[in-house]
Amino acid sequence: MPVRRLRWGLVGLGSLARNGIVPAAARSAHAVIQAGATRDPEKGREFGQRHGIPRIHARYEDLVTDPEVDAVFVMTPNDRHREVVLAAAAAGKPVLCEKPLAMTEADAQAMIAACERAGVMLRLGLHLRFERFLDQVAAVIRSGAIGTPRALSIERTAPLAERAPWREDAARGGGILYDVGLHLLDLVPRLLGTDYAEVGGLAYPPPGGGQGADTISLLLRMQDGAQVALRASREAPHSGSDLTVLGTAGMLRTGPLRWVEEFTLTVTNAEGERVERHPASDLYRDELDGFALDLADGGRRLGTGEDGLRLVRLATRVEQAIREHRLVPLP
Numbered sequence: 001m002p003v004r005r006l007r008w009g010l011v012g013l014g015s016l017a018r019n020g021i022v023p024a025a026a027r028s029a030h031a032v033i034q035a036g037a038t039r040d041p042e043k044g045r046e047f048g049q050r051h052g053i054p055r056i057h058a059r060y061e062d063l064v065t066d067p068e069v070d071a072v073f074v075m076t077p078n079d080r081h082r083e084v085v086l087a088a089a090a091a092g093k094p095v096l097c098e099k100p101l102a103m104t105e106a107d108a109q110a111m112i113a114a115c116e117r118a119g120v121m122l123r124l125g126l127h128l129r130f131e132r133f134l135d136q137v138a139a140v141i142r143s144g145a146i147g148t149p150r151a152l153s154i155e156r157t158a159p160l161a162e163r164a165p166w167r168e169d170a171a172r173g174g175g176i177l178y179d180v181g182l183h184l185l186d187l188v189p190r191l192l193g194t195d196y197a198e199v200g201g202l203a204y205p206p207p208g209g210g211q212g213a214d215t216i217s218l219l220l221r222m223q224d225g226a227q228v229a230l231r232a233s234r235e236a237p238h239s240g241s242d243l244t245v246l247g248t249a250g251m252l253r254t255g256p257l258r259w260v261e262e263f264t265l266t267v268t269n270a271e272g273e274r275v276e277r278h279p280a281s282d283l284y285r286d287e288l289d290g291f292a293l294d295l296a297d298g299g300r301r302l303g304t305g306e307d308g309l310r311l312v313r314l315a316t317r318v319e320q321a322i323r324e325h326r327l328v329p330l331p
């Protein structure tokens, strides 16, 4: 199967472009960054020179119609994804949109419909789907080594280095729910093999003041009764992330899940304690390569528009649960 080396156009030359995607493309067999769009000409010149990006556009409308751009990567603030995805669809370009796909179900549906009508592939930036270690965690749970999972918890702290104004603004999807929260919500069903039934939660700052939450604690019940606790914070100064699963026959624990080159997984059951070590995956590189492969064979290595819509619906109900101080059923 021939897999193209895609010439990417990046819309939004911010933190993710600079620290994540541009360096990852240099390690990718199937990606080259050909163009970028920024509203700031000086920044565009500097960014293009520093990273060897030949084409810089002042408007995303010009980037999506650039004949030297094969695929569009949307990494604008969370409330500005829709317009770029619609423009890419109109230009007939396959598009990778950062999560969240949109801030409302209606917008997400409009984006999916536009891509379907135009016959362009729409994929979602959920880079944790490329962490093979998490597949291994899921496989251990599935193997029955810890019995039936009854409770799972993830704690994830990552201080935010760059606080762009939109990240403080709840209305623009600036809280931590739409940041790492969505990655964790996408991950749990993959680990437990069952979907959500209901959610309750707390946020700080609490909703109502207009400020995006820095810390959230969510309590979820899965359809099989398993209990899930997710806690994420971007205001604690030290990074950390780990995962624990309690089962009827044992326990699974990981060491830090980010910012390490090697992961550890410890399984404790009647046979004693077993420790596995696994290398960390190259998430953004594999995401770029996965997009090229999806384009070649129609696979779903990346999240799809439907996954994006599902997460928008989920996030909307999580916000409702936090706002109304109650458990909210999840469809």
Ligand SMILES: NC(=O)c1ccc[n+]([C@@H]2O[C@H](COP(=O)([O-])OP(=O)(O)OC[C@H]3O[C@@H](n4cnc5c(N)ncnc54)[C@H](OP(=O)(O)O)[C@@H]3O)[C@@H](O)[C@H]2O)c1
Pocket: 011, 012, 013, 014, 015, 016, 017, 020, 037, 038, 039, 040, 043, 074, 075, 076, 077, 078, 080, 098, 099, 100, 125, 126, 127, 162, 164, 166, 178, 179
């Ligand atoms: N999957 C992941 O690991 C991951 C990690 C980080 C972020 N993300 C996602 O990636 C997206 C971008 O995040 P980021 O951290 O890169 O954000 P950022 O640093 O604020 O960069 C966003 C860029 O979007 C451009 N932009 C276009 N329209 C804008 C507007 N109306 N207001 C403000 N900026 C506008 C700005 O570029 P110009 O000023 O140059 O036009 C800005 O540099 C978000 O959707 C975020 O959720 C994903």
